[in-house]
Amino acid sequence: MPVQFIGYIGFNDTSEIHGVAPTRVLERDYVEAAAAAQEEHGFDRVLIPFGSVSPESQIVAAHAAARTTRLGFLIAHRPGFTAPTLAARQLATLDALSDGRIAVHIISGGSDDEMAKDGDTTTKAERYARTDEYLTVLRQGWEAAKPFDHDGRFYRVRGGFSAVKPTNMPVFFGGSSDEAIPVAGRHADVYALWGETQAQVRETVARVRAAAAFHGRRPGFSLSLRPVIADTEEAAWKKADAIVERVRDLRASAGAKLAGHEPPNVGSQRLLDAAAQGYRVDQRLWTGLAAVGGAAGNSTGLVGTPDQVAAAMLDYYDLGIDHFLIRGFEPLADAIDYGREIIPRVRALVAARDAEPRAAVA
Numbered sequence: 001m002p003v004q005f006i007g008y009i010g011f012n013d014t015s016e017i018h019g020v021a022p023t024r025v026l027e028r029d030y031v032e033a034a035a036a037a038q039e040e041h042g043f044d045r046v047l048i049p050f051g052s053v054s055p056e057s058q059i060v061a062a063h064a065a066a067r068t069t070r071l072g073f074l075i076a077h078r079p080g081f082t083a084p085t086l087a088a089r090q091l092a093t094l095d096a097l098s099d100g101r102i103a104v105h106i107i108s109g110g111s112d113d114e115m116a117k118d119g120d121t122t123t124k125a126e127r128y129a130r131t132d133e134y135l136t137v138l139r140q141g142w143e144a145a146k147p148f149d150h151d152g153r154f155y156r157v158r159g160g161f162s163a164v165k166p167t168n169m170p171v172f173f174g175g176s177s178d179e180a181i182p183v184a185g186r187h188a189d190v191y192a193l194w195g196e197t198q199a200q201v202r203e204t205v206a207r208v209r210a211a212a213a214f215h216g217r218r219p220g221f222s223l224s225l226r227p228v229i230a231d232t233e234e235a236a237w238k239k240a241d242a243i244v245e246r247v248r249d250l251r252a253s254a255g256a257k258l259a260g261h262e263p264p265n266v267g268s269q270r271l272l273d274a275a276a277q278g279y280r281v282d283q284r285l286w287t288g289l290a291a292v293g294g295a296a297g298n299s300t301g302l303v304g305t306p307d308q309v310a311a312a313m314l315d316y317y318d319l320g321i322d323h324f325l326i327r328g329f330e331p332l333a334d335a336i337d338y339g340r341e342i343i344p345r346v347r348a349l350v351a352a353r354d355a356e357p358r359a360a361v362a
Contacts, residue, residue: 001322003350005343006074006222007043007335008327009034009064011055015329016293017246019253026055028063034332035064035071041339042347045072047325050107052117058090065098072101074172078109079134080127081118085160087134088141092164100167105192106131107174108183111264128179130154135171135187142166172222176204176266184219185211190323192222194267195300197274198282198319205320222323223316226301227334228286229341233304240303243329244288251292261294271295284312298327310345317350 012022013030038046048057048064061073075094077087095102108124108131109115115122122130133152140148141162150157173188175181184191191208193201205221212219228243230236251258263269272295275287280303290299302309313324326342328334 001354003317003346004044004323005042005338005346006323006325007034007038007046007338008325008331009038009046009048009060010331011060013330013332015331016250016289017243017329019250026060030332031060031064032067034335035068037332038335038339039068039071041336042343043071043335043339045074045101045103047074047105048076050076050078052114058094061102062094062097065094065101070101072103073098074103074105076105076107078107078118079131080109080120080122080154084134084137084155085141085157085162088138089162089164091169092142092162092166095166095169096164102166103170103172103190105172105174106135106187108180113264124177125179128175128177128183132183132186135183139171139187142169174267176270180266181207181211184208185213185217186215188212188219190220190222192224192323192325194271194295194298195223195225195285195302196270197277197285198315200270200274201316201319201321209320220322221320222325223321224298224325224327225313226286226289226298226328227309227326227338227342228301228303228328229306229309229337231305233308236303236305236308240286240288240301244292247289248292257294258292263294263296268295268297271300274300282312282315284308298325306341306345310342310349313342313346314349314353317346317353 009031011025012027014022048061050057057075061075065073091102091104108127133154137150137155137157142165144161147159147161170189171187172190172192173184174192185208193204228236228240230239248258261272271290274281275291279288281287284302284304286301286303293299302312326338
């Protein structure tokens with residue numbers, strides 16, 4: 001099966017290792033440069049993140065889409081703040097204007113504190129129940145050939161309809177809790193998980209596939225990683241060590257926790273469980289940043305030479321991963337390096353792997 005690569009466009013060229021705040025929260029020149037670089041260097045699409053205090057993801061995606069021709073966009077979207085009928089039209093409109101290059105990444109919200117910043121006081125269970133209904137209505141907006149009604153716990157629609165339809169709107173979905181998995185099974189075209197151990201990924205893939213099979217569905221799977229590459233394995237691990245020490249120093253200066261983290265979401269806890277197994281797991285999985293920073297999001301990676309990292313990604317491909325979301329610590333420069341050093345290698349390894357059964361039959 002083909003493998004897809006997802007890059008990342010934050011709002012400025014900074015990451016956890018930069019101690020100085022950017023001059024502007026949203027750097028237009030960076031957004032344009034990051035989109036152009038990732039289009040040029042072989043990424044299939046890029047994630048535009050969402051946060052309760054950050055720039056708005058759909059607007060940033062629209063700007064970047066207007067300055068590219070091939071690159072796809074994965075728009076992080078939080079259900080509950082926009083009516084699903086309106087969201088269906090907004091996303092379908094952007095898809096039409098970009099010639100079918102839009103996908104949506106549904107993030108229900110794992111932190112009560114984060115949700116409260118936008119005035120949402122629902123519990124996690126309520127949020128996933130709302131997401132379930134939201135996606136039902138959203139898809140009706142995209143697919144219904146005539147006006148539809150909907151009566152639910154969270155939404156009541158009379159004569160809902162969207163005249164604009166998406167060319168193809170893949171729904172990515174994240175969430176590892178017991179409340180999330182059934183929703184993923186019903187709705188996810190691609191289930192997204194962070195960079196877990198091979199054993200954890202094997203378990204999650206099986207769990208989500210079972211939930212999806214109940215509905216006659218078979219989703220793809222996306223794995224998020226922070227690759228650290230160098231000409232030699234030793235040099236790559238030194239880079240990873242330096243990143244951990246830099247983040248440790250910055251967090252210590254800010255009075256932030258360095259250990260004893262208690263994340264509010266299951267996905268982060270799973271990364272900390274991986275970190276508890278060691279700094280290096282499965283030979284290449286690097287957990288040092290997750291351990292220091294509390295696994296706040298995409299915070300594990302693969303470390304080694306480009307060939308070693310590509311081989312480790314093939315191991316995950318063999319477990320069912322067909323999308324890789326990769327981003328670095330020098331966002332623009334690392335994206336270019338990944339496009340040159342990792343993406344072609346992984347594509348070649350996947351093509352060879354996919355040819356093996358046919359060769360055996362022949």
